[in-house]
Amino acid sequence: MGTSFGRGGATTFQQDLQNSDCIVIMGSNMAECHPVGFQWVVEARERGAKVIHVDPRFTRTSALADLHVPIRAGSDIAFLGGVVNYILSNEREFREYVQAYTNARTIVSDDFEDTEDLDGVFSGLNPDSGKYERESWQYKGMEEVAAAGHRDQGEAEGEQAHGAHGGELEHGEPPEEDETLQDPRCVFQLLKRHYSRYTPEMVERICGVPKETFLEVAEALCENSGRERTSAFAYAVGWTQHTVGVQYIRTAAIVQLLLGNIGRPGGGILALRGHASIQGSTDIPTLFNILPGYLPMPHAHEETSLDLYVERNAPPTGFWGNTKAYMVSLLKAWWGEAAQLENDFCFDHLPRIDEDHSHYRTVADMQDNKLEGYFVMGENPAVGSSNSKLQRLALAKLKWLVVRDFSEIETASFWKDGPEIETGELKTEEIGTEVFLMPAAAHTEKDGSFTNTQRLLQWHHKAVEPEGDCRSELWFMYHLGRLVRQRLAGSERQRDRPILDLTWDYPTIGPTEEPDAEAVLAEIGGFDAEKAPLGDYLPLKDDGSTTCGCWIYAGCYAEGKNQTARRKPAGEQSWVAPEWAWAWPMNRRIIYNRASADPEGKPWSERKKYVWWDEGEEEWVGEDVPDFTPDKAPDYIPPEGAEAQEALRGDEPFIMQGDGRAWLYAPNGIVDGPFPTHYEPRESPFANLLYEQRSNPVRDEYDRPENPINPSDGEAGADAYPFVVTSYRLTEHHTAGGMSRTLPYLSELQPEFFCEVSPELARERGLEHGGWATIITARTAIEARVMVTARIKPLAVDGRTMHQVGLPYHWGSKGVSTGDSANDLFAFVLDPNVHIQEVKAASCDIQPGRRPRGPDLPRFVDEHLREAGERA
């Protein structure tokens, strides 16, 4: 999303789905995982919208859809690429939108070679590093600029792109363009060529979706897009959790841009987040490579001063041109008076990165004895992360581990009752890890905010005091910081300055000395030079006069009031409900909404009017806060030498991008290709029918003994793992179960771990409904109760019958409802952009009956793999 449009957030809001004429839910089981938001899908359908669910399984979402399209897990790019091809080869694109608002007309470097030329890889693949060098991907005339901006450590760019940047464009206008879109080297023609082999026939062969069904979806999208109509996409982790996850979303972005559905009511791409504040945890990140507001984490060796950092990260045009103001305001929020012009505003106090420090890298380091301690808060990696067996083995290598949760979750108890204790692979008396289990307060027991799926910050007030020693995260971090500062007080060492200089002065409330959460929100919302709360981020300065803890959240505490706590009833305001809570940026609910008007500023149609240029008032007006400079006329042409947003024209709605346009082609900001390309999952019973290159050539993979990989189609032993396995959630449970398997009312609704298989697969493997099955990968084998259901259908993939096994991943060894963990089955293979695990598509075997116990289990798993190899 960040790469395509400029910001790493949903482009629309759930309530806006009611305005859609067609909704495609794909990579998401919205009714089950976002049941409350799903009411707007139901509402749209009542208003006549066509609702399509593309998913390997017929789920509770499919039950309410007009059309369910069963698809092979892991083949979505082929399907969406097919839609792109359908649009382009039938000239169904929204031509004016594409011409004006995307980079379709930009000419790409002569050095760029497509997957069409290189049989599945792009130019620039360095076989030694296993990474792409992206000079050849640049716009024509800009190759040298990009080369200068190239980093030797590519890992960090993924999340930053996910965040927002969209790369660096040195000029507001790309050097060479063809407005007629005819030049063979323009993005539009390259796009056409890239997807030319994604035909309906090929979609059928790869995805197992009959051609007619595929065409029905493609036609529904085209029919319901254009001036008068709009279509929306909703996705969730069914798209992201792949070795090509980011590219799944990129493909949808291309479809939506070609159809002109971004920035318009009833359009957009809705990123349905998996938890209450997952969006918030990237906005104010828990990630290793970004700072609040998607500012890149400084690089250890190349960004040694604030100026160097700004030079490398602030493009001259678009809103990111103000990077220095955002950064300095953040430094001022954190280090207050200590941050002065003379000391680079304490820029050197910031941590630095030099390589990947994501979750899986960290766990691998842990297993290699490179880590002593670990804080686990709001996570249960012993159940919720891929190859959870390796997660647990690694925890046993730590010196100390702090777990904060409501109860003793599996991550805190692995040393006494984890599966490896049973198999003998770990022995309690030999584990040196000291575990500190800290009881956590629930959201009802503390003040704070959630930033939800639609960038909406919603405040929750404490309803009751937490019991006993339970405390909020805020309490824990504040007092931990306070105690550390106490220990360091008076230190002369330079290395202690970043901690001692912090503004750590939040007022506390009550006998538990709970920090005032609103004071923290106010700091995040920011203050101007007169210490007055900011209304938005426009006044931020790079001279140290303003402070702001997260520039995109500027204004959440406008006028000294907690804007996120606003709860004006729906009946008392417009359908957009701008006075319900507060959305970033600047309380805009649909972003890039300048695109809801044509280049002249007029609504594309009366039916789909949203934000438009008011000639009389000379400003942008409409249903929402305009996502545009309020008085910048549609015919504005930037003067020579203009910078940042001033350098963008009045008809360029994607104001975060250096060229003001949405990116069909991504020359920067993404590490695995400027165009999404279908690759097979790392573990797949099928070859890549499109290219010689089977899987993502630059995927992030861990080659270690604890992480063996299933052989794939064509490799020795592949027939030992003939089925596709996919994992998912159920309405009744919450992620790794820490918040639901402990609760009787929820546990009784889905009391046991089960696997879903088709009647055909059950017959083939002798599986009995209600009985037990053992599911096997190279990592381990787990057991589950069997649910035989017609909701899972065998599909015909490339002339073969393909069976899929479905696994809800909630279970573990603790709580009211216990069972094996589905994630034990999956490997450390990740998307190279955001380091997310591939758990939505892999290969497996399934056999009737329960799994072996004790030391027999690892033996059984090894033998299964060995025998298969020998057979081959």
Place this chain on the structure above:
Amino acid sequence: MAGHVLDTPAWPSTYDGEAKPRVGFFTDTSVCIGCKACEVACKEWNHVPSDNQGYLGSSYDNSGELGADRWRHVAFIEQKLPVGVEGGAPDDLVAEAARQNLVEEGLSPHADEDGFRWLMSSDVCKHCTEAGCLDACPTGSLFRTEFGTVVVQEDICNGCGYCVVSCPFGVLDQREGDGRVWKCTLCYDRLQGDMEPACAQACPTDSIQFGELDELRERAGKRVETLHERGRGEARLYGEDPDDGVGGFGAFFLLMDEPETYRLPPDPVVPTRNADTVWKAAGAAALTMAAGIAAGFIGRRG
């Protein structure tokens, strides 16, 4: 709703001016997403005990049926509809024809090519107009509230179980280890506080709608019409008719198939409806017998 015509026997006369308009549920199963929020909200609010029955393998239903420890229950029905008449012998050829059209036009919610659909429906106590449970209760524990709903008072119930056999839906049930009968109160306490019942409030898609019964019936009628207009001829109301065997439900449904599909009785009748006829018949029999005996005596005398 002032001046509302009240149609429940023995009510509202007992409440005089304190009677409130009769309220109930309209459960529209055409928009149910099976999230079970109603089940959980009900248990949370009413402190209904947990009732873990293990994995039932009955689609996504692991709570089985309504009972003393389950006052809302969501049924999940996985259904493969025959696409052609030759593929099976449908009960209702007209409905079947409608289904076929749906499949052809691709408008159906189950437009999978072999006509698969997954029905979900949240069941609840029907709060009958003529409530068999209430008629059978010898202690007065079961009573009709000022809202026209039927409620068990746990401090009066003696666990005799007469009501259990008197409910045509099998809703009433004795709690194990307690002996008393527990069922949906339509959140009587919340109604008294001017709040809607917990299940209706929790329902994200408005499948469970709470309100005054007259208004709900009107709304439901329109909803069925709308669905029929959209080609979903299989939609029908269940329990909205005041002339049915229980005088109409206080909590009625819009179903997408025959009631039997949802394990609901197609034509429920309150067992006490024929009670007077039964007693008259018994009386007549007794009289005849007495007459016979008398005649015998008379004869003997004679």
